[in-house]
Amino acid sequence: MMDQKKMLLNWIEQDREALIDFLSCFIQAKSPNPPGDTREAAAYIKSFLDARGLPYRVIAPQETMPNIVASFEGPAPGPHLVLNGHIDVFPAGDSDNWTHGPWSGAVVDGRIYGRGATDMKCGTTASIFAYAYLHRIRDQLKGKLTLTCVSDEETFGPWGARYLLEHHPEVHGDCCLNGEPSSPLTIRFGEKGPLWLAFTIQTTGAHGAYPHVSASATKIAARLIVELESLADIQAVVPAQVEAVSHRNADLIDEALGKGAAEILHKVTVNIGVIDGGLKVNMVPGTCKLEVDIRLPVGLDKESVMAEVQKIVARHPEVSCREINYTPPSWCDPNGEMVRYIQQNVRALKGFEPQPIASLGGTDARLWRYRDVPAYVYGPFPRNMGAADENVEIEEFLHVVRTHLLAAYDYLC
Ligand SMILES: [Zn+2]
Numbered sequence: 001m002m003d004q005k006k007m008l009l010n011w012i013e014q015d016r017e018a019l020i021d022f023l024s025c026f027i028q029a030k031s032p033n034p035p036g037d038t039r040e041a042a043a044y045i046k047s048f049l050d051a052r053g054l055p056y057r058v059i060a061p062q063e064t065m066p067n068i069v070a071s072f073e074g075p076a077p078g079p080h081l082v083l084n085g086h087i088d089v090f091p092a093g094d095s096d097n098w099t100h101g102p103w104s105g106a107v108v109d110g111r112i113y114g115r116g117a118t119d120m121k122c123g124t125t126a127s128i129f130a131y132a133y134l135h136r137i138r139d140q141l142k143g144k145l146t147l148t149c150v151s152d153e154e155t156f157g158p159w160g161a162r163y164l165l166e167h168h169p170e171v172h173g174d175c176c177l178n179g180e181p182s183s184p185l186t187i188r189f190g191e192k193g194p195l196w197l198a199f200t201i202q203t204t205g206a207h208g209a210y211p212h213v214s215a216s217a218t219k220i221a222a223r224l225i226v227e228l229e230s231l232a233d234i235q236a237v238v239p240a241q242v243e244a245v246s247h248r249n250a251d252l253i254d255e256a257l258g259k260g261a262a263e264i265l266h267k268v269t270v271n272i273g274v275i276d277g278g279l280k281v282n283m284v285p286g287t288c289k290l291e292v293d294i295r296l297p298v299g300l301d302k303e304s305v306m307a308e309v310q311k312i313v314a315r316h317p318e319v320s321c322r323e324i325n326y327t328p329p330s331w332c333d334p335n336g337e338m339v340r341y342i343q344q345n346v347r348a349l350k351g352f353e354p355q356p357i358a359s360l361g362g363t364d365a366r367l368w369r370y371r372d373v374p375a376y377v378y379g380p381f382p383r384n385m386g387a388a389d390e391n392v393e394i395e396e397f398l399h400v401v402r403t404h405l406l407a408a409y410d411y412l413c
Helices: 004-014 014-028 039-051 117-136 161-167 215-231 240-248 248-256 304-313 336-352 365-370 396-410
Strands: 057-059 067-073 076-086 111-113 143-152 175-178 186-191 192-201 269-277 287-296 320-325 354-358 376-377 391-393
Touching: 004 117, 004 240, 004 354, 004 396, 014 039, 014 111, 014 117, 014 143, 014 365, 039 175, 057 161, 057 287, 067 161, 076 117, 076 396, 111 396, 117 396, 143 161, 143 240, 161 354, 161 376, 175 336, 175 365, 175 396, 186 304, 192 215, 192 304, 215 269, 215 287, 215 376, 240 248, 240 354, 248 354, 248 391, 248 396, 287 304, 304 320, 304 336, 304 391, 320 365, 336 376, 365 376
Parallel strands: 076 143, 076 175, 175 376, 186 354
Antiparallel strands: 057 067, 067 143, 111 391, 186 376, 192 287, 192 320, 269 287
16 A cells, blocks of 8 residues: 555656646636636646546536536445536736736746636646546545536536536535645635625615705614624534534634634624715715625524524614525534545645644535535645735645545545
């Protein structure tokens, strides 16, 4: 087994330049979402699989958003591992702010630059290469390995992993491994759930000199915003295992997610993403609209939060509330089999053990967890994720490839 692992690591060493080149070209194959057209980037993955004689299917319920699914089985029965990564990326924003163009895939000073470098073309590349290497030794593996490269992730869209899981039960598997940014220090076993609400405040409005005639929609919005802060006081019923690892890894959570993260991980947070109200300085606003991003911790359901929201709304007859989007929080066993494999391999490769933590942001891994399939995220640091000059260190990228390959290998042995 050790010899075989050495061989796998040697393959990565031999392919060092090919791996760097693959990620660079993958970034150059633009796939910003919105609009989410991933055909060029998907064609790039297909050409890689074609060149290696790896069979795959394209499942594209929405023509511009193809999903690529490949699968093989070993000769002996065993569990089914799914490697999942998304192809679409955030939009580039203003390219003038980038030192290297957002679609350059520039390889400079040990880093690869471009939109998607860390979120998540690095991780998806790790899935693709791990799949290709393990395919070579499939005769010696147990169980089944599936690769899913999906579209429509960045906007919680319905045409990517959600479609696959609903319509193709063959991709459920027994465990899912995903290379979204996590930092090499942590393994993500859970995540908060976003609940997006739109509030509309409607009054009659008036001339600015006549505030006695109409209530102000913007002033009511201001009061509403302050009152929504009280949602942070709702107590989640955090599962004991989750509580235990969060307590143990509080410092690491702050290190990986920014100082203060451990404190909000198990609390409701409220972000007023959009305020839109008023027409003119000398008019009492008759309408104001808010879009609010509420994040539910593991152990809390939408109904508990909405009950509080409705209480607040009931205090203001001018306010109505509508749900824009909801995805429940998710978690799986923080001490699961895959966690151990990742830890053991990273210890052997780097001398430290990444620790399981729940995460703040959303990933497709949740979709597997909803189906009671444990799903773990292990990927690079989120360097400039969603900002200009997004990049990944080459050494970190290769570390993610090695870890995914060896952990998947252990799982199928
Ligand atoms: Zn992502």
